[in-house]
Amino acid sequence: xxxxxxxxxxxxxxxxxxxxxxxxxxxxxxxxxxxxxxxxxxxxxxxxxxxxxxxxxxxxxxxxxxxxxxxxxxxxxxxxxxxxxxxxxxxxxxxxxxxxxxxxxxxxxxxxxxxxxxxxxxxxxxxxxxxxxxxxxxxxxxxxxxxxxxxxxxxxxxxxxxxxxxxxxxxxxxxxxxxxxxxxxxxxxxxxxxxxxxxxxxxxxxxxxxxxxxxxxxxxxxxxxxxxxxxxxxxxxxxxxxxxxxxxxxxxxxxxxxxxxxxxxxxxxxxxxxxxxxxxxxxxxxxxxxxxxxxxxxxxxxxxxxxxxxxxxxxxxxxxxxxxxxxxxxxxxxxxxxxxxxxxxxxxxxxxxxxxxxxxxxxxxxxxxxxxxxxxxxxxxxxxxxxxxxxxxxxxxxxxxxxxxxxxxxxxxxxxxxxxxxxxxxxxxxxxxxxx
Ligand code: GDP
Ligand code: GDP
Numbered sequence: 001x002x003x004x005x006x007x008x009x010x011x012x013x014x015x016x017x018x019x020x021x022x023x024x025x026x027x028x029x030x031x032x033x034x035x036x037x038x039x040x041x042x043x044x045x046x047x048x049x050x051x052x053x054x055x056x057x058x059x060x061x062x063x064x065x066x067x068x069x070x071x072x073x074x075x076x077x078x079x080x081x082x083x084x085x086x087x088x089x090x091x092x093x094x095x096x097x098x099x100x101x102x103x104x105x106x107x108x109x110x111x112x113x114x115x116x117x118x119x120x121x122x123x124x125x126x127x128x129x130x131x132x133x134x135x136x137x138x139x140x141x142x143x144x145x146x147x148x149x150x151x152x153x154x155x156x157x158x159x160x161x162x163x164x165x166x167x168x169x170x171x172x173x174x175x176x177x178x179x180x181x182x183x184x185x186x187x188x189x190x191x192x193x194x195x196x197x198x199x200x201x202x203x204x205x206x207x208x209x210x211x212x213x214x215x216x217x218x219x220x221x222x223x224x225x226x227x228x229x230x231x232x233x234x235x236x237x238x239x240x241x242x243x244x245x246x247x248x249x250x251x252x253x254x255x256x257x258x259x260x261x262x263x264x265x266x267x268x269x270x271x272x273x274x275x276x277x278x279x280x281x282x283x284x285x286x287x288x289x290x291x292x293x294x295x296x297x298x299x300x301x302x303x304x305x306x307x308x309x310x311x312x313x314x315x316x317x318x319x320x321x322x323x324x325x326x327x328x329x330x331x332x333x334x335x336x337x338x339x340x341x342x343x344x345x346x347x348x349x350x351x352x353x354x355x356x357x358x359x360x361x362x363x364x365x366x367x368x369x370x371x372x373x374x375x376x377x378x379x380x381x382x383x384x385x386x387x388x389x390x391x392x393x394x395x396x397x398x399x400x401x402x403x404x405x406x407x408x409x410x411x412x413x414x415x416x417x418x419x420x421x422x423x424x425x426x427x428x429x430x431x432x433x434x435x436x
Contacts, residue, residue, distance in 0.1 A: 002044075003162040004251055005054045006082035008075055008106070010098050013090040014118040018145040019043060019056040022155060042250055042283070047152065050159050053251065055082060060102050076105075081251045083163055084112050091117040091128030091142065095135075103135045114139040114158055121147055177219060177226035178347050181256040183284065184266030185276045189296040193266065193330035194218075194231055200336075215256050222340060232256045254283060261350065261391060262290040262343050262425070265320075269309055269327065270297045273316050281320060288392030290346035290426045291323040292339060299329040322418060323425050346425025350391035354421065359385040359395060366416040375404040383435070392427040393417075402432030 007015050023043030041056045057075035079085055087106060089099050106113050115137040120128050125142035132140065139157070143150035182190045197203060197220075204221045218229040232252045257263055263284050267277055284291055295309065306327070313325070324342035328335035363385040372380040380401045388394035395417055414428045 003052045003084055003159065004082045005052055005084045005086055005158070006075075006078045007054060007056050007086050007088060008060060008079065008102065009088035010060060010090070010096070010102070013088045014145040015056050015088055018088060018116070018118065018143075018151065019054060021145055021148055021151055023054060042254060045155075047155050047159060052159060052162075053254065055250070060098070076109075079106075079109055079111065081249060082111065084114070084158060085109070086114050086116055086158070087137070088116050088118055089132060090119055091125070091131075092119040092122045094128075095131050099132075100135070103137070107136075112161075112163065113137055114141065114154075116141045116143050116154060118143055118145050120144050121149065175219075175226060177228045178262060178343060179217075179228045179230055179260045180343060181230040181232070181260035181263050181289075182266060183232075183253060183257060183263050183280055184268075184296075185274065185280065188266040188268045189330040190232075190266060193264075193294070193296065193328075193336065194229060196330050196333055196336055197229065200333075215252065215259075225340075225344065227343075230256045230260055253280070254287075257284055257287050257289055260289055262292060262346050264292050264294050264339060264343070265323075267293065267295045267313075268297055269295045269301060269306075273312070278317070281317065285319065285427065288427055288429060290350040290391060291320065292342040292346055292425055293320060293323050293325045294335075294339060295325060295327045296330050298327040298334065299332050322423070322427060342425060349421075349423040350393060350426035352390070352393060352421060352423065352426075354387050356384070356386040359387060359417075362417060362420055363397065363413075365420075366413055369416075370412060372409055373406060375401055380405055388429075388431055392429045393421075393423060394429045394431060396431045396433060398433045398435050400434055402434045405432065 007019055009015055022045045043054050043056075045052055045054060055078045057078045060072055060075055085106060087102065089095070115132060115135060117125075117128050117132055117140065120142040121144035129140055129142050139161075141150055141154040141157075143154055145151065182194060184190055198205060198218065200222075202222055205218065216231045218231060220227055220229065232249070265281060265284060267273060295313070298306070301309070314321075324345070326335050326338050326342065328339070330336065363382060367382060372382065374380075378401065380399065382397050382399035382402070385395050385397045388396040397413075410430055414430060417423070417428045
């Protein structure tokens with residue numbers, strides 16, 4: 001199982017600099033959609049063969065009450081979800097009272113904690129380290145996040161020592177069932193929808209569900225198609241109602257998205273679209289998973305309200321125009337049955353195979369219909385295209401000066417492939433390779 005690392009420390013010690021260095025940036029792959037908020041707080045990284053999830057916390061001042069209360073709460077939630085804590089301090093500034101307060105609290109959490117003394121490009125690393133010995137953390141590293149000095153070495157050691165996670169009972173990879181994750185903020189209706197689907201007469205639940213620490217996998221069959229439902233909220237439905245307000249777990253959510261073929265993103269028709277909705281959508285787009293959008297709680301709204309919501313959705317979330325949208329009521333069952341066809345379409349689109357000659361011909365037609373722009377008087381040349389992967393559907397395009405292609409032209413090409421191949425519910429990702 002993938003280790004989860006929480007990055008904690010005071011503001012300005014270099015957390016986001018380090019975070020950006022150790023996460024693979026997907027920004028290069030995903031076209032910049034106007035209006036899409038990307039939550040750069042959660043990222044994945046790879047060192048050698050090992051991958052990890054890293055959480056950049058808000059920053060602690062040591063004063064958990066008062067104005068920093070909200071940020072502190074978020075940070076400690078992240079620490080709670082993590083298997084490893086990376087405590088970052090500023091070597092240039094030296095040990096502060098706030099560092100000591102954070103250290104005290106961390107010791108009480110009983111987590112594996114590593115101390116990284118950052119900004120040691122500006123000072124003598126040994127001297128900087130010595131100032132922090134008193135905090136009593138065994139694993140200490142001198143790093144410089146801006147230059148990347150010491151960072152890979154540190155990450156390697158941390159991952160070497162990472163505690164072995166419990167084995168996961170993942171559903172069978174080759175049982176040709178479509179794995180669906182239900183994603184949405186708390187109270188949007190995920191459990192209600194899952195209960196509705198499981199209670200439906202045309203659904204045949206079979207086998208016993210698999211479980212991981214984070215989710216339950218429920219297999220079922222409908223119209224001779226196998227599905228596996230990934231239920232992150234399931235723990236609560238199994239009876240632990242005493243935890244009335246379930247903590248929203250970003251780690252669980254991300255893991256559910258990544259283990260799914262198709263994500264059903266739920267929005268609440270009776271509430272406005274929030275930043276949390278946009279962040280969740282950003283996460284789904286980052287992973288590239290096939291997507292179906294369900295606008296829930298459609299009941300109780302009149303025609304005028306419905307029309308308003310549709311307009312607002314198009315306006316606020318234009319970057320999910322590739323996904324089917326369904327207006328449903330999980331409570332009454334209205335519209336729920338229509339989700340299956342969209343899930344099937346999205347899955348089929350995301351798994352499409354297209355030959356190199358066909359993709360190249362498509363590229364040529366796209367170029368003929370709308371030429372790439374001139375860059376310093378020279379025309380960008382795109383020569384051929386081949387498929388680079390599935391779910392998301394990736395097209396690798398070879399040419400010259402490809403780094404100069406503007407976002408608008410990339411979006412044109414993405415849409416061209418999507419429309420020509422009649423893709424639904426899957427993103428098209430373009431990767432450009434320059435051959436000169
Ligand atoms: P955060 O608030 O903890 O996320 O800190 P940031 O990553 O935003 O960094 C705060 C400031 O410290 C920025 O101006 C960074 O450029 C600077 N910084 C980060 N890492 C280093 C480093 O290794 N050396 C030096 N000299 N400055 C750094
Ligand atoms: P979850 O936190 O996303 O799993 O949300 P729940 O399934 O627990 O639902 C939260 C609340 O919304 C509950 O009170 C549900 O009864 C209610 N709810 C769920 N679906 C609908 C719906 O389609 N219409 C209405 N009016 N309420 C709903």
